[in-house]
Amino acid sequence: MTLEAASALGIDVVVLAEGPEDSAVALAAAVQFGSPSSADALARLAAACDVVTFDHEQLDLRVLQALQDQGRAVHPGPVTLQVAVDKAAMRTTFAAAGIPVPAFAVAGQTVEARGADRVARMMAAVAAFGETYGWPLVLKAGRGGYDGRGVWPVAGPAEAVEVCRWADDHDAILLVEEHVTISTELAVLVARRAGGEMVVWPAVETSQSDGVCREVLAPGPVDPELADEAMMLAQVVAQTTELVGVMAVELFVTGGALVVNEVAARPHNSGHWTIEGSVTSQFENHLRAVLDLPLGDTALTAPHVACVNVFGAEDGSDPRDRLAGALGVAGAHVHLYGKQARPGRKLGHVTVCGADAGQVRARAWAAARALGSAGGTADVSRVTR
Numbered sequence: 001m002t003l004e005a006a007s008a009l010g011i012d013v014v015v016l017a018e019g020p021e022d023s024a025v026a027l028a029a030a031v032q033f034g035s036p037s038s039a040d041a042l043a044r045l046a047a048a049c050d051v052v053t054f055d056h057e058q059l060d061l062r063v064l065q066a067l068q069d070q071g072r073a074v075h076p077g078p079v080t081l082q083v084a085v086d087k088a089a090m091r092t093t094f095a096a097a098g099i100p101v102p103a104f105a106v107a108g109q110t111v112e113a114r115g116a117d118r119v120a121r122m123m124a125a126v127a128a129f130g131e132t133y134g135w136p137l138v139l140k141a142g143r144g145g146y147d148g149r150g151v152w153p154v155a156g157p158a159e160a161v162e163v164c165r166w167a168d169d170h171d172a173i174l175l176v177e178e179h180v181t182i183s184t185e186l187a188v189l190v191a192r193r194a195g196g197e198m199v200v201w202p203a204v205e206t207s208q209s210d211g212v213c214r215e216v217l218a219p220g221p222v223d224p225e226l227a228d229e230a231m232m233l234a235q236v237v238a239q240t241t242e243l244v245g246v247m248a249v250e251l252f253v254t255g256g257a258l259v260v261n262e263v264a265a266r267p268h269n270s271g272h273w274t275i276e277g278s279v280t281s282q283f284e285n286h287l288r289a290v291l292d293l294p295l296g297d298t299a300l301t302a303p304h305v306a307c308v309n310v311f312g313a314e315d316g317s318d319p320r321d322r323l324a325g326a327l328g329v330a331g332a333h334v335h336l337y338g339k340q341a342r343p344g345r346k347l348g349h350v351t352v353c354g355a356d357a358g359q360v361r362a363r364a365w366a367a368a369r370a371l372g373s374a375g376g377t378a379d380v381s382r383v384t385r
């Protein structure tokens with residue numbers, strides 16, 4: 001999707017892909033193969049580009065730092081990524097900057113010797129947190145999680161100890177958080193240039209089931225004052241993290257107030273709706289920001305926009321075989337990512353824009369279902385697992 005935006009602007013992109021099956025390879029004019037964690041691969045990429053950017057965070061920050069130290073432009077930079085990829089650093093940095101976050105504690109560090117003692121120490125920290133905030137709690141791996149992987153709501157100590165063992169086995173940093181009673185999950189996208197110029201998109205509602213985003217509604221159905229506050233907080237987060245590029249800021253509405261859950265320092269699933277639903281898409285503004293070009297208008301193109309993710313159907317069938325059904329739905333903008341179909345895998349999304357909130361939502365779900373699996377019903381649970 002970034003390549004599509006780059007093509008329109010005449011920007012040449014060199015893609016670093018792990019293998020020929022990566023979806024960007026089919027669209028890229030120039031491809032290099034290699035690991036995003038390899039210093040050599042990144043040095044080769046940087047030598048061919050004016051700016052290095054990325055669409056996922058499975059990176060080695062030391063390698064990026066070394067590139068930057070050699071005078072290469074890396075956007076967003078390692079300072080931003082350090083916060084985005086490490087949930088403990090994120091919570092600590094935001095709390096220090098006065099940004100509201102859920103109550104949390106770091107229950108286990110990776111520097112401690114592994115084994116039963118470490119599990120017991122983690123468990124003691126989790127239990128002490130439970131004494132203060134009450135059960136259930138949410139445990140999280142400090143790094144590497146996405147789509148709900150690495151997030152475990154736990155009802156009590158028996159479940160928590162299993163997670164502590166997992167964290168010990170995987171040498172993971174373990175975070176413990178209060179289980180927030182969420183009335184709405186919001187996401188706010190923000191784009192920022194190096195000089196500080198920022199644009200922010202309207203706050204959207206995201207609905208997760210099993211920790212995976214199923215549906216995004218723009219604008220989010222919340223009080224306008226709360227939406228404004230979310231947009232303001234996202235800009236504070238972008239400034240605090242010295243963002244250059246696009247960032248998605250995920251927030252919880254709880255008891256009528258906002259807390260920041262997490263950020264992604266890249267174009268994000270919660271912003272796919274912007275391709276048709278906003279004057280400027282997140283992908284285009286990401287390119288503009290990292291190339292230090294003027295940022296584009298973030299206004300909605302219609303009063304309501306709904307975006308529903310498409311997941312691989314249980315029978316493993318390819319959604320491309322069902323395209324006609326989805327395109328028969330009025331106003332459905334279908335995006336398939338060219339990934340190998342597997343049951344439950346996120347393979348694409350559908351966006352519908354229009355005047356009526358109920359209608360755009362119903363159409364987006366109908367088209368996503370026609371493609372195979374929309375991963376649940378329109379009444380998706382807001383609680384993970």
Ligand SMILES: Nc1ncnc2c1ncn2[C@@H]1O[C@H](COP(=O)(O)OP(=O)(O)O)[C@@H](O)[C@H]1O
Pocket residue numbers: 102138145146147148149150151177178179180181182185208211250261262382383384
């Ligand atoms: N402290 C919490 N209280 C209640 N629900 C939570 C909490 N943290 C996460 N969740 C739920 O789990 C989902 C995934 O958690 P998140 O931290 O965003 O991880 P990921 O990196 O997998 O997106 C969230 O969107 C939310 O629905």
Ligand SMILES: [Mg+2]
Pocket residue numbers: 147250262
């Ligand atoms: Mg998340």
